[in-house]
Amino acid sequence: MKISPSLDWQVLNRIKCECSSDFLHRPLSPVGAAKAVGITVWKNHDQENEERLPRVWDLLEDKFVYDHSVRDTVFITHRWDTHNGEIEHVNISSKAKDISQESKKLERIKRVLEKHSRYVWIDTICIDKTNLSELDRTIRSMYNWYADCKAVVLDSGTLLKTWRERGWCLQEGAAAGVLYGMYNDELVSIQDLASKQKMTLCQLDLSLYYRPGNAAEILTRMKRRKTTQIEDMAYALTGIFSIHMTLAYGERQKALQRLLYELASQKGDLSCLSFA
Numbered sequence: 001m002k003i004s005p006s007l008d009w010q011v012l013n014r015i016k017c018e019c020s021s022d023f024l025h026r027p028l029s030p031v032g033a034a035k036a037v038g039i040t041v042w043k044n045h046d047q048e049n050e051e052r053l054p055r056v057w058d059l060l061e062d063k064f065v066y067d068h069s070v071r072d073t074v075f076i077t078h079r080w081d082t083h084n085g086e087i088e089h090v091n092i093s094s095k096a097k098d099i100s101q102e103s104k105k106l107e108r109i110k111r112v113l114e115k116h117s118r119y120v121w122i123d124t125i126c127i128d129k130t131n132l133s134e135l136d137r138t139i140r141s142m143y144n145w146y147a148d149c150k151a152v153v154l155d156s157g158t159l160l161k162t163w164r165e166r167g168w169c170l171q172e173g174a175a176a177g178v179l180y181g182m183y184n185d186e187l188v189s190i191q192d193l194a195s196k197q198k199m200t201l202c203q204l205d206l207s208l209y210y211r212p213g214n215a216a217e218i219l220t221r222m223k224r225r226k227t228t229q230i231e232d233m234a235y236a237l238t239g240i241f242s243i244h245m246t247l248a249y250g251e252r253q254k255a256l257q258r259l260l261y262e263l264a265s266q267k268g269d270l271s272c273l274s275f276a
Helices: 030-036 104-113 132-148 167-175 190-196 215-223 254-267
Strands: 052-058 063-069 074-077 119-121 151-154 179-183 186-189
Touching: 030 190, 052 132, 074 132, 074 167, 104 119, 104 186, 132 167, 151 167, 167 215, 179 190, 186 190
Parallel strands: 074 119, 074 151, 151 179
Antiparallel strands: 052 063, 052 119, 179 186
């Protein structure tokens, strides 16, 4: 999908990538290139403020454990399989163990990652959506969690082409300090995965981050992605922009209006007005 120049002035005023893609974007940055080959590009070393996760999946015991360190946990990035009935926390919250037996996706993740990490966090089963306080905290914290975790791994059930199109995956890939993919039951670099899937790295938004003045660029990146809930097009950007915004599912397009307002009021960044 081509991006309207009126919405993309931040990109037009910077160097444009020379690849054959039909949408405007900048060339792959050194940070994005490092991330693509599996190099750790950043970590939060603030020991006093280490964050804890409400629950994670213990692959060794194949069950949930609670109040666990973010830094000792591998995070999964993926597209929800809504067509085939994605297993969610509500479906397995009462299970004492054998979580991996609930779906082929969970079985695959356990098989590949148990050689590399004991603890995994995946949004589908590790968020209790019936607990609104937990859901609100999780959405506000996800960007920092993905930045501070042991590693972020793209599930092999989600192709890079699909991953690039999903709204929540924007912040997950951008935040990741260490990023890998899965291929033939092995961990591989995103560069290797992109080569196998004939994708160019510059299209994956691996090094997108907020700085005053580039809000319109980030908003434009999100505009070409999709979310199941229209409100998530705004909520999925609160972490990148580091702004607080209460959740109000059902407000639809008003979520974006509130996001733009908070960008202006909390950050004093009026560059987003070119997007509106």
